[in-house]
Amino acid sequence: MLRTLNINLREIGESHAVMEVTVDERHRNYFGGAHGGLIATLIDTVSFFPRPLLPSGKTCTTTNLAVTYVRPALVGDVLTARSELMHSGRKLVSLSVTVKNQHDKLVAHGNATLMVSG
Template sequence: MTQTQSPARSRTIEWTDPAQHASQLGRRSGLELLSAMAAGELPAPPVMHLIDMVGMDVTEGSVTVYLEPQEFHYNPLGTVHGGVISTLLDTAAACSVHSTLPAGVGYTSLDLTVKFLRPVTVASGRLKTTGSVLQRGRRTALAEARMTDSAGRLVAHATSSCMIFEVPGA
């Protein structure tokens, strides 16, 4: 879009140093770290600000994240971009695994398989994405995430495998 076309909308975001979270890996369990973020005792990671997640609920083995769909989430088709939906699903599934890990142990996603079931728009209302651990071993974990709209309809589903490892120097 050029300057001569219709007026652009804008958005400004702020975030804190993400090293604050990394420094906690050796001192807090995943559940303690995620609970502190959910309670506002630790700042949210930058990605939460970038896509404007509006909250998180944490229990051992399950994490729920929320998002109010906005215009800035849209793709050229006028629906929420699949990358935004995938980010929420990945966050809920992987953080569910994180919630089961002791201090000094980290994880990373190995894969994410997403099924988009309904289009998501501003009219969908608040999205609720709940991740759950299906199985956790010493080296890998399997988790799923389910995204529902404000009417409780399933709009997307994902499964994710995560690799579990000791954090060097933790």
């Protein structure tokens, strides 16, 4: 999926991760902007990459995803998503995510809850 959408991992940190995508024609909605599904996928996916979630043998699945769209993203925009680990329990992990454009303007924000096992 990441290759299909051309979403790229840019950074893995101790409590965060950063991914990036340049909006192109394949990401367009009916009105010409970025499809909301692209942004939701970006928010969901970047949630899995903070370093504590990556050890071998762990499996994660999204149990909840909330997305708030703030402004449209257009073809040519570079979107950067940053996840921040907010809580890490035995089974559930909570993250907060922001998506900004190349002008550092907020495009969307969201929250994800992941179930971790292993």
